[in-house]
Amino acid sequence: MLTVQSLFTEYRAPNGASVKAAQDVTFSVPEGKFFTLLGPSGCGKTTTLRSIAGLERPTSGEISVSEQVVYSSQKNIFLPPNLRNFGMVFQSYAIWPHMNVFHNVSFPLEVKRAKPSQHVIKEKVMSVLEAVGLDHLAEREATKLSGGQQQRLALARALVMEPRLLLLDEPLSNLDAKLREKMRFELKRMQSKFGLTTIYVTHDQSEALALSHEIAVMSEGRIVQIGSPRDIYERPKTKFVADFIGTTNFIEGVIIDQDRIHNLLSVQTPLGVLSVLSERDFNIGAKISLSIRPEDIYLSEEPLPSGVQNTLTGITEQSVFLGEYMDLKIRFGDYEMLARSHPTLRINNGDRIHVRLDAAKCVALSDSN
Ligand SMILES: Nc1ncnc2c1ncn2[C@@H]1O[C@H](COP(=O)(O)OP(=O)(O)O)[C@@H](O)[C@H]1O
Ligand SMILES: [Mg+2]
Known part of the structure; x- marks a missing residue:
């Protein structure tokens, strides 16, 4: 479904030096699977995710989704993020504080070029709010939600666009330990319910093991091992992987x-x-x-x-x-x-x-x- 081929993304540091953030990153994710990029801080996870989203312009490589090339250095293709139709939730799940729960979710639909009718919008919004368990809070001000509820709201807002790919960057890291564990189960449940192809970024190995069909362990911009959670845990290929996972x-x-x-x-x-x-x-x-x-x-x-x-x-x-x-x-x-x-x-x-x-x-x- 998603294929990332020899992706290189570099930044220019303030002193002019180049930061090699993603280095020859290659992986593919089948339809409906939950794929995780796991590694210590600074290893290039966010860079890789943002490159998939189109928020960074890679140096070279190719990214395609369901046979559509969204980026290719060789073919000189770069599809802007708004045309990729991916849903995204980031670590700081920016909810819109001046809107209630309902409008936080309906807003992306309201501003769509082909805006659905009010009736359809209402139906879609309530259906995703129900899926994330917030339908009874539709009228509440978004700022009056708990951390876990705000997190679910951010997810609902991503889901309402019916994205073909869901990109999640450490979406649970702002929650306390107990809630994080609860949300982990929730995420897993929703992902399989919607059958959504999901790319998940985390530095938390237990989160990765619990959620993923497949994990790519990254170190210094490169993927060092790809495998099922069990594979990675029981058959690490390097000392780095053995040490990092558990x-x-x-x-x-x-x-x-x-x-x-x-x-x-x-x-x-x-x-x-x-x-x-x-x-x-x-x-x-x-x-x-x-x-x-x-x-x-x-x-x-x-x-x-x-x-x-x-x-x-x-x-x-x-x-x-x-x-x-x-x-x-x-x-x-x-x-x-x-x-x-x-x-x-x-x-x-x-x-x-x-x-x-x-x-x-x-x-x-x-x-x-
Ligand atoms: N906008 C940027 N400008 C310069 N360097 C950056 C920028 N964003 C990230 N980096 C650097 O790229 C590397 C990878 O960062 P990142 O992808 O955010 O890692 P991770 O998400 O795994 O913590 C780090 O060395 C980071 O400092
Ligand atoms: Mg990051």
Whole structure:
């Protein structure tokens, strides 16, 4: 539906230097899917979104929507934003303070060149207000809405134009934590209800994991990995991605053997030799990092049977009871590992603890990217 091909967008800094904000950005989004650009502040997410919207003029590349080219450096095409028919909601969802809820939503229709009849406008406005749960507040002044309601109003205003593409730039970031979580579910529900192709921008990894069909992780203007939330979380391709998406433990190591039949690597690490399942090819002697999520570490109060792969014994340095689970810091000599366990584990600080690392849960990442 949306295709972005080799997009470069640069800015001129005040001192004249060029800021390479989007670098060779390429992705495509099928009809009706929720696609997220995720990355730390300054990595080029907003630039990419604004380039899609036509609010920035890229340096080069091509953007097309449902077979229509809206930007192409090669074909010299640049469709202005108002002709692209995209809906947009930004971080600062500017509602019009001097209008009530109804008029905030009807206004974009009133100023349309082919303005619908008053009857049709009323019908359309009330239908989107109902969808976002604001129909009972249609007469209220927009400034007298809560943060969450204002956010939904901004969304209603984007939806009323029946956009072919919805662009959302950190729309939840001004809300408090609890409301943000609630709105997350709301957004997801509305997106699937309308079947709207959505491009979402956020620096919040849990938001991205919860909402998206697909995520593109960005760093320094470039997309470093594209995949489903599960892919990105369980099979990060680089240390940057593993680190950015959730909490993880890194263990440095060197490949000492590779069994290509069973896709097993033997990795020499400060914790001893570990077996790691990996479909990627490495050279013997290559330096790598292993990434292991805290929740993937198997813990036992009792010693594990001898002969079991990847077993270690450490000392519990700290344990924090968090209701549904416990977070532990486990020390192995100089190395400290974070683990998460079921709260039934009975362990005290200073106790010995037995650990097993599943070969399939250790992700081998080459150090050279
Ligand atoms: N109008 C602008 N002029 C100059 N530099 C800009 C402008 N907008 C953004 N930048 C720079 O481009 C880079 C990417 O910014 P942005 O796309 O806003 O990142 P993100 O949305 O991921 O935080 C940053 O280094 C930022 O400082
Ligand atoms: Mg931004």
